[in-house]
Amino acid sequence: MSMPMHECLLQMVEEAHSLEDYQSGVPRWCSGCGDNAVLAAVQRLCRDENLRPEKLAFVSGIGCASRFPHYMRTYGFHGIHGRALPIAEGVKMARPDLHVFVNTGDGDCCSIGAAHWLHAIRYNMNMTVVLHDNHVYGLTKKQVSPTSPKGLRSNTTPHGSYLDAMNPLTVTLGVTNVSFVAQAVDWIPEVVHAVIKAAFHHQGFSFVRIIQRCPEFLPKMWEPWLHDPQKTLLLEHPDGIGYSAGLQKIYKNRQSHDPSDIHRAREIASSIDPVPVGILFRDESVPCYEDIREAGKPRPIEMIKAGLEAELDKFTVWPDADEPARSAV
């Protein structure tokens, strides 16, 4: 009796993954950087879902947040600036069996990679995309980003930035085929984890914007929000995410929002004070591009050979002797 039980336990231990199974190296992000919160939430998700590390692919572009794959003990592709999404699309198209995650910053996604962002929403490939939005370029040392608040004094806007900030949520919600949009703030880890988890379980392009503090270049931007819980709006709904009792005690500003209501989602998304967190929009009915294109279909050699021969037939000039043989084919 005891032996089989022991073996059984051993097997469970072997199959169950711990946080360490997903950890790789010591993150080089600044202390207080929101990227750390996202990393912790993602590693927790992988452990809770007991995902096989070899079936995970984290794809990123360039920027502080794009170092993310290096800190995951999974497959990772730290690509080039702005191009994380098309790389991830190629990965998913070739290998629908892999879980694909994308980590991208506000410069990477909303500036240099903006075209890919819009089209990725439209393709609606099944992947979890985390926009690490800290409203400033960090890796290149404090330049204005598309999501920077107007008036930001940066190294390229020493007299204050000139334009209003772009809102990544309303942009995403405006694109055809949008299927999942959520938001969290790095100072509420519970919500970061909950929205990333919901995003992971959504079949389609799950866009999660994490509002992050940059302790180095924009340390004060979100201070009023940290000091006043009323400035954060928790979105509640049976189809949304749940909040712990502890959290509900602090954050009393709550509102019911049905994630299937895109018009209301766009209104809520426009607000920065209070800043909404939770699931803004979800539509499971949008087809995934990789399914439409029948990615991952088996391709036996005979199929390729027959396809090629049929095409060659179309263009072939046969020697006279072969003509009857051809019509027999």
Place this chain on the structure above:
Amino acid sequence: MNETLTAVHGDDATLEPPVAPRPKAKPAVVTLDECVVEIISDSGEGAQRCGQSLGAIAARMGNGVWTVEIIPAEIQPPARSIAGASGNRIRLGANRIANGGDGVDLVVAFNEQVLLGRVRAGELKPGCTILLECMWRTHSDPRIAAAYRETYEDLVAQGYQVIEVPFEALCKPIVPDPRRGKNMFVLGVLCTVFSFDLKLAREQVRLTFRKKSDAVVRSNLALLEAGAAWADANLDFKYRIPAVRAKEPQIVVNGNTAIALGVLASGMEICAMYPITPATSASHYLSEVFERVGGIVHQAEDEIAACTFAIGASYAGKCAVTITSGPGYSLKQEAIGLAVMCEIPLVVVNVQRGGPSTGQPTKGEQGDALTAIYGSHGDAPKVVMAASTIEDCFYSVVTARKIAEAFNMVVVVLSDSNLATSQQPFPRPRFDEAWLAAPIDQSAVPFGTKPYDWNKDTGLIHRIVPGQPNGMHTITGLAHDRDGRVAYDPVINEEAIRARSLKLATLQKTLKPPPVFGDPDGDLLIVGWGSTRGAIEEAVTRARAEGLKVSSTHLHFLQPMQPGIKEIMARFRRVLCVEANWCDRPEDKLIDENNRRFSALAMMLRSRYLVDIDCWGEVKGQPIKPGTILDVIRARIA
């Protein structure tokens, strides 16, 4: 050739329009060695379809054939404009034909203005025969009628044999819109002129209109028959070009179709592209057929996305291809560097067009050799192959995929718009399972296996593919160590750069010397690459017939270069690169040895072999003519 034509109907130039007279007796069939025909029209009148069909029928007859598309730069240039000529040149021969030839012997033109465009470009042989649509003579707009008459008289005065034919009027009883039907009537006319088997012509018409309704097929067949019968009854010249039907089956496609067939045959599954002339037709054809073999053509949102999408697919284990042309290639450069750095296999096809910038989208040039070899910042070694025939377009893609995966490298295949739209028969490929990629390895890797285990002699790595247990690692475009970890260590950085460079040498050791066309030694060696091959070899043949001691060699690989080139060059007194890209002309006042810019291949050969190689090039956007190269040979040997 031209003399023959004149002899047959030399008196007809003075005949009054609008209809060529019924000959008194059936003309004798004159045997020709070869003939160059052009069919030209406004855009949308189907001259290209007529020309391609004629080429295909000739190939079915067993003639040597090379077709060249004449493409205006605009989709719908104004009607009857000199710059709007759209159509096809077909060179037919008793033997293998490998280029479009020099001047045209026989032209069919649907209006006199597009014809003028070809006359002014110097494409017509003096005194050549012209079948000219004559409805313009009685056009209701007096300016059009006047322009037509003036041009007609001018052409006759210049000695061209102009035969006026009311093509549209002749087609009207058969189709409601003769403007769109007369191309097949003309095909019938030409089939009679060249004594082609009408059975083959009918088959070709059915193939050409395979996607159309039965009614469309029937009316086009009726036009074909009517044209053939009209020519039989009304033209007083008829030719036969001896043909030998090949013993082996041949396929007749253009270079872009050959590239797409190569993608099929290579077993690649994903082609990510963005539309760009003149590369797009390869993706058009691939889109039509790829899904049947489980393949996917992804039209990305831009060129960069197309390249990075392909890189993502390759990274995940399925070597992918992206097909583009110059401007698109420039946009892909950073992504190509990423694939080089991460050692991800990737096939990039660049169907070159005239540059720089937007350049000449529909015209050919060999301007991208250096950007293919040296492009992308930093030291980014990649393999560069150049297809020189239509057949080569097919096999180069198959080979490129294999090299890409065996060496974990980017392989660039250079074609150009000359190959892209030209047709030439070649032996039907025999499918070989070895062309296909092996299935993705998903086996567990031993603990501690490094993703970049650079071999100290060859630089090669054993790639680990996502999904393989124990192989988890992150790859990066940053400098990295054997584990794939970001490393700014000076020693590791040099080791990595050395390894990536060594892979080229490893590949180079497997290559064979290029063959020499002509004697192994002599006074002049011409070195070329890509689509100029047919013209160079014809020029060499003609020069050798004149007693000149000239040979040529053609490079299939531009990077790494094949072995033995130095030894070949050493056996000739002089070496000359002939390329369709720019090199400064020594006769220009300011040009001297301190500032002359050499053609791409000449520059590479000079720097590698320290030989004083000369170069000659032309960037007119037209295929270089064998006669032009012959003149260059004569001048250099004199």
